[in-house]
Amino acid sequence: MKYPKFTDGCHSLLCKFLTKEVFEELKDRKTSNGFTLSKAINSGVVNEDSGIGVYAGDEESYTLFAPLFDPIIKEYHGFGTDDMHVSNFDPKDLDISNPDPEGKFILSTRIRVGRNLADFPLGTIISKTQRDKVESLVSDTLKSLKGELKGSYYPLKGMSKDVKEILIKDHFLFKEGDRFLEAAGLNRDWPDGRGIYHNDDKTFLVWINEEDELRIISMQQGGDIKEVFTRLSKAVTLIEQKASFMKTKHLGYITSCPTNLGTAMRASVHIKLPILSRKMDIFEEIIKENHLQIRGIHGEHSQDESGIFDISNKRRLGINEVQCAYDLFNGVKKLIEKESSL
Ligand code: ADP
Ligand code: DAR
Numbered sequence: 001m002k003y004p005k006f007t008d009g010c011h012s013l014l015c016k017f018l019t020k021e022v023f024e025e026l027k028d029r030k031t032s033n034g035f036t037l038s039k040a041i042n043s044g045v046v047n048e049d050s051g052i053g054v055y056a057g058d059e060e061s062y063t064l065f066a067p068l069f070d071p072i073i074k075e076y077h078g079f080g081t082d083d084m085h086v087s088n089f090d091p092k093d094l095d096i097s098n099p100d101p102e103g104k105f106i107l108s109t110r111i112r113v114g115r116n117l118a119d120f121p122l123g124t125i126i127s128k129t130q131r132d133k134v135e136s137l138v139s140d141t142l143k144s145l146k147g148e149l150k151g152s153y154y155p156l157k158g159m160s161k162d163v164k165e166i167l168i169k170d171h172f173l174f175k176e177g178d179r180f181l182e183a184a185g186l187n188r189d190w191p192d193g194r195g196i197y198h199n200d201d202k203t204f205l206v207w208i209n210e211e212d213e214l215r216i217i218s219m220q221q222g223g224d225i226k227e228v229f230t231r232l233s234k235a236v237t238l239i240e241q242k243a244s245f246m247k248t249k250h251l252g253y254i255t256s257c258p259t260n261l262g263t264a265m266r267a268s269v270h271i272k273l274p275i276l277s278r279k280m281d282i283f284e285e286i287i288k289e290n291h292l293q294i295r296g297i298h299g300e301h302s303q304d305e306s307g308i309f310d311i312s313n314k315r316r317l318g319i320n321e322v323q324c325a326y327d328l329f330n331g332v333k334k335l336i337e338k339e340s341s342l
Contacts, residue, residue: 001027001038004045014044014053017071025067031060033121040065040124043183052076055184055256057125059246062254073251073258077317085252085262088320089237091230096329098224100271105336106223107270107308108171111232111325114212114255114264118244122256123209124185131193134213141242142197142206149235151199153208156191171219171270172202174210175299181211186256204235212255212264214239223269223332229325252317262317267328270297273335274307275342286338290331291315311335 003023006015018041026037035057044053054072056062062069070081079085100106116122117137120130139153156164167173173196181187198205207215216239218232246254252262260266276283287294295310296302304310313327 001036004041006045007048010048012044012048012050012053013072013075014041014050014068015048016075017068022067026065029064031058031064033058033060033125035061035121035125037065037068039185040068042185043180046183047180050180052257052259054258055124055186056122056254056258058121059248059254061122062248062251062258069258073261073317076259077262077315079262079318083318084249085317086320087252087263088322089233090322091226091233093322094226094229094325096226096326098222098226099329099333099336100223103222105271105273105339106332107272108219108221109223109225109228109267109269110171110217110219111225111228111265111267112215112217113232113236113321114253114260115214115216115236115239115243116212116246116254116256117214118246120213122246122254123211123213124256126213128189128192131189131209135193135195135208138206138208138214138243139195139197141239144242145235145238148201148231149199149204149238151197151204153195153197155195157194159191159195167196170202171297171299172196172198172205174207174215178301180301184256186211204231211257212260225267225269225325225329225332229267229321233321260316263319263321263324265316265321265324266312267325268295268310268312269328269332270308271311271332271335272308273339276335276339277304277307277309279342282338283335286331286334287311290334291327292331 030036040054044050073079194209203220205217218228253264255264291314293314296304297308297310313324
């Protein structure tokens with residue numbers, strides 16, 4: 001393996017931290033699942049416009065390739081090698097009201113966590129047999145859910161193009177063909193082993209074998225962040241009684257991308273900010289001050305549409321689930337105050 005050729009246009013954390021010295025130290029290492037440095041960095045080598053550019057293959061990757069992963073984790077999360085992640089998913093500690101009770105700004109709220117099964121490697125190196133086993137284990141566990149969480153599992157294999165497109169357009173199903181995931185080996189054997197579980201109201205959904213083995217999602221129209229958080233907390237607690245997830249004291253829940261470590265939580269709103277969107281310097285200052293990030297409304301790497309934005313927490317590691325929700329709530333309140341004042 002040769003040291004990759006990065007152009008001056010590469011601004012990913014991979015380019016920043018994969019020095020020739022780190023490369024020489026790591027290039028011949030391999031985890032017990034056969035995951036190599038080459039596999040870990042391929043997405044960022046192939047896609048120079050990556051923000052991060054690396055993915056893990058298993059829990060071991062985060063220690064075996066620590067000279068590369070640790071500075072990336074420090075830069076993205078502000079989380080050091082001696083820090084310990086903590087968790088608090090208790091809705092009782094989230095003392096907030098709806099930041100947009102009249103529904104003037106927030107179209108919808110969605111909170112998701114990523115999870116991976118402890119007894120399997122991550123999606124970047126998992127075999128087809130293992131991935132199919134994850135699909136059957138997780139879908140069987142979900143079928144035992146009752147009440148509001150009761151629903152059905154829909155394998156992607158065999159799903160009609162029309163149904164798929166409607167689910168994606170309505171923001172319920174993951175997009176396909178993401179080039180970053182492709183280059184990380186996360187789309188192998190597509191669509192086998194992938195699918196979506198959802199309840200009748202589509203307020204509770206679980207993606208199986210996309211970027212992580214589970215994406216557990218709670219979502220609804222409007223801005224009631226607390227209600228969405230409470231539903232997710234209840235669902236994750238129930239699922240965790242039957243499934244054991246990959247996690248460590250240091251990094252919390254282990255995910256394929258280091259940006260999702262810790263809580264693996266992204267709490268987001270789709271919000272109309274037509275005036276503020278014309279003053280992006282002020283908009284971006286509020287986003288930065290409140291540890292948030294902006295996405296387009298059709299998922300990562302999409303553009304915003306007509307002044308509607310996907311606003312979500314950026315920090316996920318070194319803070320707990322309640323604090324992630326507060327990051328979103330506090331930032332959204334500031335954005336609404338500024339939009340109203342303009
Ligand atoms: P993830 O949140 O899992 O990291 P994406 O940013 O790609 O992934 O979003 C996944 C899907 O969820 C996309 O279809 C996106 O439109 C939808 N989505 C995200 N946030 C919201 C929200 N607050 N309301 C409605 N849909 C949302
Ligand atoms: N697209 C990759 C991953 C960035 C974080 N988003 C995830 N994990 N979906 C990049 O390096 O830009």
